[in-house]
């Protein structure tokens with residue numbers, strides 16, 4: 488057991504509640520970060536633990552990712568009743584027909600494509616990921632100087648179009664025409680399912696928005712009971728920390744076992 492004693496104690500308090508939301512980011516939490524985002528594969532044991540948790544009474548499970556819903560579903564193999572929230576909260580697997588963009592947003596997306604194509608001619612190593620409501624510039628694997636220049640150019644593009652939502656991450660900049668944010672999405676889901684507490688694990692800047700929003704939840708009792716976990720190092724607003732994806736699997740399995748034992752049948 489590598490989980491810290493205070494984290495184990497927090498788990499025990501969490502599983503004793505009647506209704507909980509167990510939510511987690513995917514990349515860097517349940518799957519190692521890789522060069523090509525579509526090469527990503529979940530670590531062994533993580534998805535089965537989430538699937539078993541989702542089958543327990545009073546337990547809603549959600550994957551909350553920056554990825555678009557399609558690839559998120561394919562890569563995780565997650566099935567109903569696991570809730571998939573994609574594009575940082577702009578997409579929800581329970582919504583019909585995906586995402587509705589207005590004419591202005593559609594026009595902005597076209598402009599973004601044109602300008603990113605020009606950027607790629609200047610920075611040929613930069614990769615562009617297409618999402619329903621935006622584009623993501625990736626520079627992982629580039630020599631540092633090229634990566635810095637490409638990221639700076641993508642950020643500058645974002646600054647020029649003030650209606651774009653610009654989200655920097657590790658070796659990525661996301662430029663979105665519609666944006667909800669992981670924090671808003673998490674709190675909305677918690678309210679919707681009537682969760683008394685939310686577990687949320689993440690590894691990146693966008694997850695910090697999730698940790699902050701859960702701490703600021705207007706349901707102050709739920710905010711007080713939040714069990715937030717940062718995976719890996721870096722400054723964080725999360726209450727607890729685990730080292731890596733394998734420790735995360737161990738944490739989910741401990742959560743599953745504890746929840747199973749208390750769950751009424």
Ligand SMILES: [Mg+2]
Pocket residue numbers: 512513514515516689690691
């Ligand atoms: Mg991540």
